Amino acid sequence: KNQVEQSPQSLIILEGKNCTLQCNYTVSPFSNLRWYKQDTGRGPVSLTIMTFSENTKSNGRYTATLDADTKQSSLHITASQLSDSASYICVVSDLQETGANNLFFGTGTRLTVIP
Amino acid sequence: NAGVTQTPKFRVLKTGQSMTLLCAQDMNHEYMYWYRQDPGMGLRLIHYSVGEGTTAKGEVPDGYNVSRLKKQNFLLGLESAAPSQTSVYFCASTTDRATEAFFGQGTRLTVV
Numbered sequence: 001k002n003q004v005e006q007s008p009q010s011l012i013i014l015e016g017k018n019c020t021l022q023c024n025y026t027v028s029p030f031s032n033l034r035w036y037k038q039d040t041g042r043g044p045v046s047l048t049i050m051t052f053s054e055n056t057k058s059n060g061r062y063t064a065t066l067d068a069d070t071k072q073s074s075l076h077i078t079a080s081q082l083s084d085s086a087s088y089i090c091v092v093s094d095l096q097e098t099g100a101n102n103l104f105f106g107t108g109t110r111l112t113v114i115p
Numbered sequence: 116n117a118g119v120t121q122t123p124k125f126r127v128l129k130t131g132q133s134m135t136l137l138c139a140q141d142m143n144h145e146y147m148y149w150y151r152q153d154p155g156m157g158l159r160l161i162h163y164s165v166g167e168g169t170t171a172k173g174e175v176p177d178g179y180n181v182s183r184l185k186k187q188n189f190l191l192g193l194e195s196a197a198p199s200q201t202s203v204y205f206c207a208s209t210t211d212r213a214t215e216a217f218f219g220q221g222t223r224l225t226v227v
Contacts, residue, residue, distance in 0.1 A: 043220050107156060
């Protein structure tokens with residue numbers, strides 16, 4: 001069964017600190033893995049996309065890693081800011097021969113950054 | 116360039132009423148999706164479309180219908196709303212299978 005599991009479910013950190021969010025998946029065949037940021041009351045916004053051959057990708061203070069062998073990914077946030085408070089969703093795409101690919105969503109990690 | 120726009124943003128329905136949610140994208144994307152997001156669960160796919168005039172069922176299609184008469188619009192219909200359809204609905208579009216999906220801001224629907 002195709003699944004995406006994220007940990008921790010929630011996290012509280014002090015402003016300026018770093019943190020790492022985890023994502024494990026069982027999706028096959030694998031196409032790409034995406035990290036999204038979802039602010040409260042808003043739609044998800046893409047942070048990074050990684051394909052099978054990529055093992056790291058950065059977007060400002062966000063760095064995502066991918067280990068396609070162990071089917072694990074992490075999102076590292078450096079020097080956190082209050083505006084980083086949001087849910088971070090790991091999304092894995094499979095590969096379909098015809099039609100749209102399927103996106104499998106994790107339940108997200110709720111990050112709260114406190115001053 | 117507005118991206119993906121959903122209307123309405125909020126709606127309260129009585130059980131048995133019908134309504135249509137509209138999703139519009141101005142990026143000329145082929146693929147469009149409707150998801151629902153419930154507490155403690157990941158987004159679940161309701162229906163999707165791979166191009167104008169085509170639609171397909173997703174993971175949780177029951178109780179919903181869709182239409183893609185124009186490439187830029189993807190409509191989600193509830194013929195007879197039920198309390199179980201209380202949720203936040205998101206529309207998304209993408210140009211192809213490998214690129215990022217752009218999401219609308221969501222529609223919060225409450226069925227009483």
